[in-house]
Amino acid sequence: MIASLSLILLCQLVGEVAVRALAVPVPGPVVGLVLLLLLLLARDRFPVLARGPLGNDGVESASRGMLANLSLLFIPAGVGVVQKLDLLAEHGTAILVILAVSVIVTLLATVATFVAASSLFAREDETP
Amino acid sequence: VSDNPFSLWVYLSQSPLLWLTVTLVTYAVTDAVSLKTRRHPLANPVLHSLWIIGVFLLLTGTSYTTYFAGAQFVHFLLGPATVALAVPLYENRRRVAAAVLPMLVALAVGSLTAIVSVVLLARAFGLPRDIILSLAPKSVTAGVAMGISESLHADPSLTAVSVILTGIMGAIIVTPLMNFIGITDFRGRGFAAGIAAHGIGTARAFQVDEVAGVFAGIAMSLNALVTSLLVPLAVTYLLR
Numbered sequence: 083m084i085a086s087l088s089l090i091l092l093c094q095l096v097g098e099v100a101v102r103a104l105a106v107p108v109p110g111p112v113v114g115l116v117l118l119l120l121l122l123l124a125r126d127r128f129p130v131l132a133r134g135p136l137g138n139d140g141v142e143s144a145s146r147g148m149l150a151n152l153s154l155l156f157i158p159a160g161v162g163v164v165q166k167l168d169l170l171a172e173h174g175t176a177i178l179v180i181l182a183v184s185v186i187v188t189l190l191a192t193v194a195t196f197v198a199a200s201s202l203f204a205r206e207d208e209t210p
Numbered sequence: 211v212s213d214n215p216f217s218l219w220v221y222l223s224q225s226p227l228l229w230l231t232v233t234l235v236t237y238a239v240t241d242a243v244s245l246k247t248r249r250h251p252l253a254n255p256v257l258h259s260l261w262i263i264g265v266f267l268l269l270t271g272t273s274y275t276t277y278f279a280g281a282q283f284v285h286f287l288l289g290p291a292t293v294a295l296a297v298p299l300y301e302n303r304r305r306v307a308a309a310v311l312p313m314l315v316a317l318a319v320g321s322l323t324a325i326v327s328v329v330l331l332a333r334a335f336g337l338p339r340d341i342i343l344s345l346a347p348k349s350v351t352a353g354v355a356m357g358i359s360e361s362l363h364a365d366p367s368l369t370a371v372s373v374i375l376t377g378i379m380g381a382i383i384v385t386p387l388m389n390f391i392g393i394t395d396f397r398g399r400g401f402a403a404g405i406a407a408h409g410i411g412t413a414r415a416f417q418v419d420e421v422a423g424v425f426a427g428i429a430m431s432l433n434a435l436v437t438s439l440l441v442p443l444a445v446t447y448l449l450r
Contacts, residue, residue: 111292118296119287129261151216154237158281160374176335184328188406192320199312
C-alpha cells in the first residue's frame with residue numbers, strides 16, 4: 083500500500099521535475115501518468131520488474147482505490163465558488179447559460195467526430 | 211475546553227481537522243445518496259457536496275482560505291490520481307491502441323469546439339473581456355486552466371469556478387444526452403465526457419462504465435495539452 087503510493091508519488095515527482103527542467107507546457111502529473119504506463123509495460127517485457135508495488139496487483143489496486151473516489155478530489159477547489167458569489171450574482175445567468183450550451187455543443191461535436199472517424203477507419207481496414 | 215463551547219469552536223474552526231472531516235463526511239453522504247439512486251445524473255456528489263459545504267461556510271462565517279487549509283490534503287491527491295489513470299489505461303491498452311486515429315480527430319474537433327463556442331457565446335452575451343478570457347480554458351482540468359488564465363492576465367479564481375461548473379454540468383448532462391441521441395459506443399461517450407468536462411466528466415464516466423472512464427481519462431490528459439496551446443491563439447484571433 084505505502085510502496086504503491088510511493089511509486090505513484092515518485093512518478094509525479096519525476097514528471098514535475100522534468101516539465102520544469104525542460105520548460106514544456108505539459109502538466110507534471112500527465113508526464114507521471116506516461117511514466118507509470120511505461121513502467122507497467124516494461125514489467126510485461128522484463129518479469130524481473132514484477133516486485134514490490136509493481137508485483138501482486140500493488141500499484142493497480144492503489145490506483146483503482148484512488149480513481150473510485152475521483153469526484154471527492156474536486157470538492158476543495160469547487161467550494162471556491164463561495165468567493166465568487168458577487169460576480170455570479172451579476173453575470174451568473176449569462177455564465178451558466180454559456181457554459182451549459184458550450185458543454186452540450188462540445189459533447190455532441192466530440193462524440194459525433196469520434197463515432198464517424200472510428201467507422202471510417204474501420205471501413206478502411208476492411209478494404210485491403 | 212468543553213466548559214466554553216465558543217472557544218472550542220474557535221479552536222476547531224482554525225484547525226485542518228474540522229474542514230478535512232467536513233469535506234470527507236459530506237462526500238461520503240452525497241456519494242452514498244448517489245449510489246442509492248443508482249448513480250442518477252442529478253445526484254452528482256460533487257454538485258451536492260459543493261452547496262452543502264458552501265452553505266455551511268457562509269453560515270459559520272468561515273473564509274475559503276481557512277476551509278482550504280484543511281481541504282488541501284484532499285485537493286493534493288488530484289495529481290497522484292492523474293498518475294493513477296495509467297492503470298486503467300494499461301489494462302485497456304489494446305482497445306485504446308485500436309482507437310488512436312478516431313481519438314486524435316475527435317480531440318482536435320472537441321478541443322476547438324470547447325474554446326471557440328465559449329468565446330463566441332460570451333461575446334454574444336456582451337460579457338466583459340476579462341470574464342471571456344477567464345472562461346476560455348474552462349474545459350480542462352483546474353490546475354492547467356488556472357495556469358492558462360494567469361498567462362492571459364485573466365482571473366484564475368473565476369477560471370477555477372467556471373472549470374468546476376463546466377465539469378458538473380457535463381457530468382450531469384452526458385448520460386441523458388448520449389442516451390437521447392442513441393450513442394452506444396462507450397469509448398466515444400467517455401472520450402466526449404473527458405474533452406468537455408475534464409476530471410469531473412471522467413469521474414462520472416468511471417461511474418457508468420470502465421471503458422468510458424479510460425477514454426475520458428485519455429481525453430482529459432490530451433485536452434490539457436492541446437487547450438494550453440489553442441486558447442492563446444483562439445483569444446487573439448476571436449477577440450480582436
